[in-house]
Amino acid sequence: MGIQVYGFWRSIASFRVRAALRLKGLPFEETSIDILSGEQFKPDYEAINVERVVPTFIHDGHSIFQSLAIIEYLDDIQPEPRLVPANPKERAYARALALVTVADAHPLVTPRVRNHLADTFGADAKAIEQWGRHWTTEGLATYERLLTQRAPAPFALGVEPGLADICIAGHVITGQYVKLGLNAFPAVAALSDRLFAIPAFASSHPYEQPDFKATAKH
Ligand SMILES: N[C@@H](CCC(=O)N[C@@H](CS)C(=O)NCC(=O)O)C(=O)O
Numbered sequence: 001m002g003i004q005v006y007g008f009w010r011s012i013a014s015f016r017v018r019a020a021l022r023l024k025g026l027p028f029e030e031t032s033i034d035i036l037s038g039e040q041f042k043p044d045y046e047a048i049n050v051e052r053v054v055p056t057f058i059h060d061g062h063s064i065f066q067s068l069a070i071i072e073y074l075d076d077i078q079p080e081p082r083l084v085p086a087n088p089k090e091r092a093y094a095r096a097l098a099l100v101t102v103a104d105a106h107p108l109v110t111p112r113v114r115n116h117l118a119d120t121f122g123a124d125a126k127a128i129e130q131w132g133r134h135w136t137t138e139g140l141a142t143y144e145r146l147l148t149q150r151a152p153a154p155f156a157l158g159v160e161p162g163l164a165d166i167c168i169a170g171h172v173i174t175g176q177y178v179k180l181g182l183n184a185f186p187a188v189a190a191l192s193d194r195l196f197a198i199p200a201f202a203s204s205h206p207y208e209q210p211d212f213k214a215t216a217k218h
Contacts, residue, residue, distance in 0.1 A: 003028035006048060006056040008035050009209035010177075012106055012170040013067040014055045019166045020071045022200035024078050032211035035111055053110075068095075068102055071163055083162045094157055097146065097164035101171040105139030109174060132178045139171050140185045147187035154194055161195060169195045173206060 003021065007014030007030050014030075021028050033039045033054050040052045049056040049065050056063055057070040059077070064070050075084050085091050107113065109132045117123040117131060147156070156164035172192045175182065182189035195201045206212055 002059075004058040005030045006033050006045070006058075007031070007054045008033055009206045009212035011035060011054050011206075012174055013053070013102075015170050015173060015204050015206060016067040016102075016166050017055045017057060017070050018204035019169065019201050020074055020083055020163075022204055023081060023083065023161065023166075024074055026074065026078060030209075032209075034211075068098060068163075071166070081160055081162075083166070085157060085162065090157055094162060094164045097143075097156055098167040100142050100146070101139050101167050101174075105135050105142075105171060106174065108135040109178075129178065132174075133180060136171070136174050136178050136180060140175055140180065140182070140188055143168055143171065143188050144185040147191060151187070152191045152194070154191075156191065161198060161201075165191070165195055166201075168192070169201055 003026055005014070005017055005021070005028050007017065009032070018028075018030070033045055035054060039045060040049070040054065046052055048063065051065060053065070055067060055070065056065050057073070058064075059073075064073055071083055075082060084094050114128050114132070117128055123131070153159070155161045156168060168188065168191060172182070172188065182192065196205070202208065
């Protein structure tokens with residue numbers, strides 16, 4: 001049965017799902033929902049995703065949202081290559097690394113938060129940019145400390161890239177959006193170079209997506 005993803009080129013959570021699908025070698029079709037112009041709030045899309053965010057993943061007529069839930073589902077329907085380790089301690093560590101960005105850093109820089117800062121608190125473009133740089137730096141600094149404590153070998157949890165690497169790579173892309181260099185984060189930079197040399201990661205990068213190329217928006 002085919003896999004359908006509702007995503008958007010700029011969406012880091014969509015990047016996570018795209019990279020996971022490609023690491024698994026699972027073909028999928030992506031439909032673009034422009035979250036910068038507000039397509040996520042249209043009734044047609046709200047009927048697909050009541051949270052009004054991307055990505056939404058549909059398999060066998062069954063719909064799943066939240067990138068972490070989608071990636072764990074992929075491991076359930078196609079266990080190899082594993083993205084989340086089977087060992088309980090490693091599994092918990094992989095989830096913890098993932099949640100540094102999925103739960104803590106990334107939500108703070110989503111369009112809904114940036115728009116709320118402007119609409120409710122009168123933040124101008126410069127303030128919003130500083131906000132984004134601050135929280136993205138916090139996430140990168142956390143990853144740097146984690147990857148220094150336990151060096152990638154060569155990926156975050158070992159010899160194969162998995163959930164943690166996908167999430168770290170997504171956070172690196174957020175850093176690119178807010179024009180943060182990685183000089184201060186050498187362990188993150190080295191891991192990122194390794195990850196984006198892998199076709200599943202490189203081809204999932206926002207700037208490689210057809211909806212980005214069609215509009216050439218940044
Ligand atoms: N924790 C969710 C994040 C979902 C999310 O916030 N998606 C963003 C794009 S990366 C979105 O659709 N934002 C719409 C908005 O902020 O209005 C996941 O990992 O799937």
